[in-house]
Amino acid sequence: MNARLVFAAAASLCIAAAAGWYVSQTVAALPSHAASAPQAAAAPSVQTVGGETVVVVAVDAQRASGIVVAPVVATSVRAHYDAYATVVDPQPLVDLRTKLAGARADVATLTGQAKASSAEYQRSRTLFDDGHNVSLKALQNAQALMQADRDKLQTAKAALAGLIATAKLQYGEVLSRAAVDPDSKLLMQLQSGEASILRVTLPSSISASPADRLTLDAPDGRPVVLQKLSVSLQADPAVQGTPWFYAAQRALPVGTHTTVTAPAAQTSTPALLIPSDAIVWYGGQTWAYVRVAPDRFARRYVKPASENEVGIAVTSGFHSGDQVVTRGAQLLLSQELKPQGVATACKDPPECDD
Known part of the structure; x- marks a missing residue:
């Protein structure tokens, strides 16, 4: 009986060992899914x-x-270099234009009067010399009137010249000519609010004349092209440098302070x-x-x-x-x-x- 039990136990051990060997071989023969599966890409x-x-x-x-x-x-x-710009109030220039128009009209009127009184004096002088056909008093009155008209004309011309000089001093050569010209398109645009004047101040280190055209960003973000007019004889008291006048073909808020980027000449x-x-x-x-x-x-x-x-x-x-x-x-x-x-x-x- 004991021999049978020993034999049965030995047989069971042999069967278990054989089964274990088979399972291990079977598992080893299976493909490795972990090794063959594609590696997931790392997240950014x-x-x-x-x-x-x-x-x-x-x-x-x-x-x-x-x-x-x-x-x-x-x-x-x-x-490039940065230049400061200020939008100038055009109203004084418009007012100056009105004064210039009045002064020109005065000069024209007094010129006519002076010519008439001078002709009258010459006629009286001829008549007086030709046998005293007019009295000495009439001749003297004609001479006094001629001299008075000449003095008035001279005063009117001086007033006109003073206004022109003031225009040049305050607004430069181009704008002063526009103020004198009754048909100036630029002055008409300034009066109607279709254009603006800016004083652009170049750094003192820049000796060359600035570019004919500059661009600045308006308060609404849109670029604005500026056209050079002439040098300004009056500087911005808040900025050191060389001032120039530019015109913009659109209305800008008067007194606006901004900067423009200006290209340097002949350098890259x-x-x-x-x-x-x-x-x-x-x-x-x-x-x-x-x-x-x-x-x-x-x-x-x-x-x-x-x-x-x-x-x-x-x-x-x-x-x-x-x-x-x-x-x-x-x-x-x-x-x-x-x-x-x-x-x-x-x-x-x-x-x-x-």
């Missing part, structure tokens, strides 16, 4: 590297998101062109993302040296060979500004703190 993250905020996006995720980069292009820009500076598609706006400023590594992007401030429909030219902040994001930059900005390490179970992550 934000890091700080060397004091610079960097958005990390895997290469596969970049392709899936449609992120595209392009190199910055070498270009050149003309050197090497620059890099940031494509328009690479520009993103944040905090009221322009930015662009630069690819600093295959999976890393850094946002850098774009300081315009000049700007057109193609892009923005810069002279700092970027280097030749930089790759900027031309598609997908807004996605990178959204990722950078997304709260980090905050659970997103609710619709608005900051509200999850409550």
